Amino acid sequence: MDLESYYEIDRTAEFILSRNFARVALQFPDDLLKDSTKVVRALYTKLASLKASSDEEIRGDGDVGLFVMADTTFGSCCVDEVGASHINADCVIHYGHTCLTPTSTLPAFFVFGKAPINVSNCVNNLLHTADTAGKPVMVLFGLEYAYAMLDLKKAVLEALVSYESQAELEIQFSDVVCSVLEPSGKSSDFGGIMELVGVSHANDAAGVQSGTRHSTGGLVWNVPQGRKVEEYSMFWIGSENAAFANLVLTFNGCEIVRYDATEDRLVTDLSQQRRIIKRRYFLVEKAKDANIVGILVGTLGVAGYLHMIHQMKELVTGAGKKAYTLAMGRPNPAKLANFPECDVFIYVSCAQTALLDSKEFLAPVITPFEAMIAFKRLFHLIF
Template sequence: MTNYQFNIHQILNKIREQGAKIVGLQFPEGLKVHATELAHKIEDETGAMVLISGDPCYGACDLSDNVMEGMVDLLVHFGHTPLPIDYKVPTLFVEAHYQLESMEILKEALKFLEGKKKIGLVTTTQHLHFLEDAAHFLEENGMEVLMKAGVGTLPGQVLGCNFSSVQDLPVDAFLYMGSGNFHPLGIKLSTQKPVIIADPYLNQARNIDEFTDRILRIRFARITRAKEANKFGILISSKEGQCRWELAKDLKKMIYNEGKEAYLIFMNEINPPSLLPYMDLDAFIVTACPRIAIDDSKMYKKPLLTPQELEIVLGRREWEDYEMDEIKY
């Protein structure tokens, strides 16, 4: 079972400081199990009323502030750090720290880093607090650790839509601390450097290369199929941190200039049922969260493409220049 720690005193102090009478709580899926426990403690300690957001949440780009505006005095958002966008209600961002029980996973990762001297150390929000210990461990083993801040990110932090903290970093390899393959895939494609994963959830170290090859084969198949498309749907998110309206309009013009049809579709939640009314279209372009087209593609009957993949479909980009989609804040 995962072990997360919240700074409850930070939350209580902020509520008292704001004099908040109604407090909204928002969690990503993996942390929703803590919602009622924290709500009980907040109401018991402060007397404020708590409103829990039950909607899916995918990051700091996806706050409930637009829905809760006028309902809550303060929104407490767990598990992410703020992005440089305007939030509609006062928002406290609370990091959810995963507690690493030992450094054994880093010892495993050393086997994959043999011969590498300069290491870029990277992670996501929930693991930022032990980057310092990890850096010290690597340095004790004769390596030089490099980290830098990105656009809207802290040193060593990557988002699912933003890999600016790893780009142009002069390292021999990257060590990613965290779960899953999407973030290290983005690091690999953004830098073309070796990426080793130290996964504290699976207690496993691995190289991203095998997964990268498999994903690129899947993407190539989607792109090849979309080359036969004549009618495209361009999906635009109503979530403020994911809405790329100008990009969507540019893509529509690009498709039109190739003699094909394109339709702009504005929605809050992109999922298979939401696209069912548009099955007369041949393919869809996702201008919302870049993860949707990559992580969820097998759920859709029609190809879901990123804007960069559309460029390949239309002959405006070579396959050899494939890159991940990013949201530039």
């Protein structure tokens, strides 16, 4: 692995200097911590090189402090603004898988990584899926494959030119929302992350741009006017992770297939994900009988989390139930067992970490969306 390419050392150093940041927090997930010292050394070397060759004035004496966050307060996919505040960081550089949930106080720069993928094999499976689906295909992917999307799109266009059934195929690609998040919630595209491109046999991007906007797991795409998202077949490139589970739950009305880039094969059996949907529905039904509801604070940095907590309190009390608000970091069975009076817990977190498998918990853990389904009807009945 080329460390400088994988961790985008050049791009990261340019971002830090362009914003005149003096204290920078580097957030690594557990599986990438082993590379943290190498990344720090590479960044310091690159920063020194850029400052030596730059004529622009740097704030203060030009020194930049890099601080590695070896653990996260909550889920590693979210920007840990609490940990970064301990060293008064000006920004956070986030490495690895992310949900791209907006931040509250600090700007964040994302390095998604570069997982290997066989572009040719992926294209063949994509064309086969589009040919047999009999409907438009939407391509979605894990963010670790974002770097390969331009090559994949180019290969698809080249293949469609000579494809026998090209007149019947329509393939559209989702795109990454951003690579930089501002605390105001505004996104910025530093370094040229690809624009949203609709790819079909006619490559009619203009028609794709007008329509309904959808997003999930840091990806965004448009459905043209006159169409519904259920009319699409979803083609996911990546592993069977939290982002994929969230996709299946959110767009359960769509046909979904998964291309496993690690094993170079197409996976059409989604029975495990379908069982998750049934499980979540069961939890919603069980939550309706709860008398005391615990609201778990699963983040202190995601923009809007306080508003969501207040909204959940109003929802629960409006349904005639008692609500407790609990802040405990990452929930586990042992922690929640200290609150046996709670019949159900609502986990206020990002869309991906909120999907907890609570089979080992004494009480079910549901998402705010599921809470709205469970308690909204009761709220209307009471009032």
